[in-house]
Amino acid sequence: MNSELQSLDLIDLISERHILLRAITEKAWNDSSDIYISNSEWYIMARIYKKHPTISYVTKHVDISRQAIHKFVKNLEAKELIQITNSETNHKDKCLQLTALGEECYEKNISLKAVLEQKIADKIGVEQLRMLNDVLKSDWGLEDE
Numbered sequence: 001m002n003s004e005l006q007s008l009d010l011i012d013l014i015s016e017r018h019i020l021l022r023a024i025t026e027k028a029w030n031d032s033s034d035i036y037i038s039n040s041e042w043y044i045m046a047r048i049y050k051k052h053p054t055i056s057y058v059t060k061h062v063d064i065s066r067q068a069i070h071k072f073v074k075n076l077e078a079k080e081l082i083q084i085t086n087s088e089t090n091h092k093d094k095c096l097q098l099t100a101l102g103e104e105c106y107e108k109n110i111s112l113k114a115v116l117e118q119k120i121a122d123k124i125g126v127e128q129l130r131m132l133n134d135v136l137k138s139d140w141g142l143e144d145e
Helices: 010-032 039-048 055-061 066-078 100-124 126-137
Strands: 082-086 094-098
Touching: 010 100, 039 055, 039 066, 039 094, 039 100, 055 066, 055 094, 066 082, 094 100, 100 126
Parallel strands: none
Antiparallel strands: 082 094
């Protein structure tokens, strides 16, 4: 695969690495758990973890269609990973929070990702990984594009 990456530009490189990392983390989770959680469901759970956001907040901050978010939220609720409650401030809106099982799964997934991150650090070096993290976290000035 490495030779295939050599001809890609930055955008495609980031995309390829993202797809690979997501596939590896999904496989690691599915190999260690009976509960299937899709990448989109993980993405939603990340926005909920240690918070109590409304569905409308999640919809605005996750790049998934409104209808799909509602579908994933229902799936997560059916798996008993999230709890849906009425908002105290807006009776039309619903609040989301991870259940104890949801938090346990999310934290186990964090551990699985940490193992993968350590494998990357072992391969490319701790300093290189830190620099990559810093570059990815930095302001690229693209929000106005």
